[in-house]
Amino acid sequence: MSLFRRALAAATALLTLTAATACGADAEAAGQIKELRYQGSAGQVTLPELAADLGYLGDVELDWIGNVTGGPADIQATATGQSDFGGAFNGAIVKLVAAGAPITAVVSYYGSDAQTFQGYYVLDDSPIRGPRDLIGKKVGMNTLGAHAEAVLKTWLARGGLTPAEIARVELVALPPVNIEQSLRARQIDVAVLGGVIRDKAVAVGGIRTVVTDHELLGAFSAGAYVFRDDFIRRNPDTVRTFVGGVGKAVEWARTQPRETVVARLQQIIAKRGRNEDTSLVSYWKSSGVAGRGGVITDQEFATWIDWLDAAGELKGARPEPGDVYTNGYNPFATGGGAA
Structure with missing residues (x-):
């Protein structure tokens, strides 16, 4: 085979491979x-x-x-x-x-x-002010093992509570739309409220903030x-x-x-x-x-x-x-x- 034919064959093979690769990529993207x-x-x-x-x-x-x-x-x-x-x-x-x-x-x-955060709220007449006041109390949140629990336990630890004392704070999982109602009915002592649910509850009044994740972590x-x-x-x-x-x-x-x-x-x-x-x-x-x-x-x-x-x-x-x-x-x- 002449040098020209070898070059032509190589070029043809390269073009065929390139086209096949492109078609394969297109097919993959399409799929x-x-x-x-x-x-x-x-x-x-x-x-x-x-x-x-x-x-x-x-x-x-x-x-x-x-x-x-x-x-x-x-x-x-x-x-x-x-x-x-x-x-x-x-x-x-x-x-x-x-x-x-x-x-x-x-x-x-x-x-x-500063505008949107998760807060830990109590009723206006609640005696809860700091971390140690939560020992033996119930805290309602949307789910366990997530944001609300991690921030709460970080705050309690920074407040000097021991692991044994932190374990005495009872965490209660509640549907987000029911947490405010449970607080006002005194079924829980602290309500973890965030986003628009928090803003709506604050607008109604009768509750105050104990701590927020923004205050704690920026x-x-x-x-x-x-x-x-x-x-x-x-x-x-x-x-x-x-x-x-x-x-x-x-x-x-x-x-x-x-x-x-x-x-x-x-x-x-x-x-x-x-x-x-x-x-x-x-x-x-x-x-x-x-x-x-x-x-x-x-x-x-x-x-x-x-x-x-x-x-x-x-x-x-x-x-x-x-x-x-x-x-x-x-x-x-x-x-x-x-x-």
């Missing part, structure tokens, strides 16, 4: 899941729901499969394949990863700042959305679209007038037709997300890794922050992501 199963929250709008309504999710659609009252249950459903993504307090994500769950956090979705992103690792490997473009869309929704809500955001949230609830009360979202102030576009920092997981490890609550090897999350699918991590 990625574009409908994401998820759990919502009654009377509230999640950031993915807001992103979808704003058109930020492109060809990715959301499939609501029901509501959930706590983050640990939400990410457990994701880990077991009942849903495609879920969100929870970062400490709860750490515990699940340490226990061997193949999940990775990809974008922050809630946090605490502004921080507290929770993230996770996907299963195998889902990420098979559907990288879908995950990238989702994360970018949620990040854009974070920034849209951060930069719009509050009245505009509230009106949009009310419209979303009305359109989805789930027979929900829209009064809660009228108290919306912010998502509390600290990082631009939901970008995650090491510290937002390291804080809870250290706390859980010291408390002996990690089942399995102690993970590093990089074992738990990635910003690799978030365009805001590299300066992009603008709407």
Whole structure:
């Protein structure tokens, strides 16, 4: 075979391989899941729901499969394949990863700042003022093993309580919409209230703050959305679209007038037709997300890794922050992501 023919054959083979590779990549992208199963929250709008309504999710659609009252249950459903993504307090994500769950956090979705935070509330006439006053008392929260419990125990430990004394503070899991009512009925001594539920309860009056997570820890992103690792490997473009869309929704809500955001949230609830009360979202102030576009920092997981490890609550090897999350699918991590 002449040199020319050899070169022509090599070029033809290269073009054929390139075309096959491109077709394979196109087929793989086309075969990625574009409908994401998820759990919502009654009377509230999640950031993915807001992103979808704003058109930020492109060809990715959301499939609501029901509501959930706590983050640990939400990410457990994701880990077991009942849903495609879920969100929870970062400490709860750490515990699940340490226990061997193949999940990775990809974008922050809630946090605490001066406007939006989680507070520990008592009735105005309650004698509870400081950490030691909680010994033997009941504290109502939306779920155990998550944000509310971690912050409470951090505050109690900083207040000088021993592990034995902390164990005497009774934690009671209640549906979020019932916590305020339980406090006012004196069924619990302290109510952990956050977001719009907190704002509504404060507006009614008759309760006062004992401590807030913002006072204790400053502004921080507290929770993230996770996907299963195998889902990420098979559907990288879908995950990238989702994360970018949620990040854009974070920034849209951060930069719009509050009245505009509230009106949009009310419209979303009305359109989805789930027979929900829209009064809660009228108290919306912010998502509390600290990082631009939901970008995650090491510290937002390291804080809870250290706390859980010291408390002996990690089942399995102690993970590093990089074992738990990635910003690799978030365009805001590299300066992009603008709407």
